[in-house]
Amino acid sequence: MSEICVALVEDHDLTRMGLRTALQSQDGIRVIGEAANATQGLKLLQTTKPDVAIVDIGLPDMDGMELTKLFRKFQVETGDAATKILILTMQDSEDAVLAAFTAGADSYCMKNIGIDKLTEALRSTAGGSAWIDPAIANVVLRQVRRNPSEQEIEFKKTNIGMSASDSEYGQVLESYPLTERELEVLELIVAGCSNAVIAEKLYITVGTVKTHVRNILNKLCADDRTQAAVRALRFGLVA
Numbered sequence: 001m002s003e004i005c006v007a008l009v010e011d012h013d014l015t016r017m018g019l020r021t022a023l024q025s026q027d028g029i030r031v032i033g034e035a036a037n038a039t040q041g042l043k044l045l046q047t048t049k050p051d052v053a054i055v056d057i058g059l060p061d062m063d064g065m066e067l068t069k070l071f072r073k074f075q076v077e078t079g080d081a082a083t084k085i086l087i088l089t090m091q092d093s094e095d096a097v098l099a100a101f102t103a104g105a106d107s108y109c110m111k112n113i114g115i116d117k118l119t120e121a122l123r124s125t126a127g128g129s130a131w132i133d134p135a136i137a138n139v140v141l142r143q144v145r146r147n148p149s150e151q152e153i154e155f156k157k158t159n160i161g162m163s164a165s166d167s168e169y170g171q172v173l174e175s176y177p178l179t180e181r182e183l184e185v186l187e188l189i190v191a192g193c194s195n196a197v198i199a200e201k202l203y204i205t206v207g208t209v210k211t212h213v214r215n216i217l218n219k220l221c222a223d224d225r226t227q228a229a230v231r232a233l234r235f236g237l238v239a
C-alpha cells in the first residue's frame with residue numbers, strides 16, 4: 001500500500017503529540033495535520049482530505065460522533081468519500097461503539113492500543129476494511145442480536161456511513177449472494193460461535209464449516225470473522 005496520510009483530532013496535547021511521534025516512526029504513515037477540537041477538526045478534514053482521520057470521542061466543543069456525522073454529510077454533498085474515520089477512545093461500552101458506527105465511523109480502537117496494532121488498524125481502515133477490537137466486537141454483536149434497537153436499525157440502514165468500498169461490497173453481494181446455509185453460518189459467526197460449535201449446531205463437519213466461512217469472507221470482502229460480522233450488520237444480513 002502507498003503512504004497513508006493521517007489527520008489527528010485530539011484535544012489532549014500530550015496524547016496528540018505522542019500519537020504524532022509514534023505514527024511518524026512507522027514506515028508508510030505520514031501525519032499531515034492536527035486539531036485540538038471538533039470545529040478545527042472538521043475544517044482540517046475538509047481541506048486536507050486525509051486517507052484516515054483519527055478522532056477522539058471526548059472533544060470539548062462537540063463529541064467525535066457529531067464531528068463524524070458532519071464530515072460524512074460534507075462527503076455526501078461533495079461526492080468525495082475517500083477519507084475514513086477511526087475512532088480512538090477510552091469508551092468501550094456497547095452504546096459508544098454502536099453510536100460510533102451509526103455516525104459513520106469505519107473503525108474503533110481503544111486508547112490503550114499498542115502502536116503496532118494501531119498501525120494495523122490504520123492500514124486496514126485505509127484499505128476499506130472495518131477494524132474493531134475482537135473482544136469489543138463480540139460483546140456488541142451479541143447485544144445487538146439479543147436486543148435490537150432503533151439505533152441498530154439506523155446502523156444497518158444509514159447511507160452516510162457507507163463508503164465507496166461499501167458500495168462495492170454491496171455490488172459483490174448482488175452478483176454473488178449468500179446461500180441459505182451461508183446465512184445460517186454467518187448468523188452463528190455473529191453470535192461468536194467457533195467452527196466446532198457451528199458444525200455441531202448445523203450437523204455438518206468442521207471442514208464443511210471452514211468452506212462456508214471462506215466463501216462468506218470472500219463474498220463480504222472481509223479479512224476475518226470479526227470484519228464479516230460487522231459487515232453483516234452494516235448490510236442488514238443478520239436479523
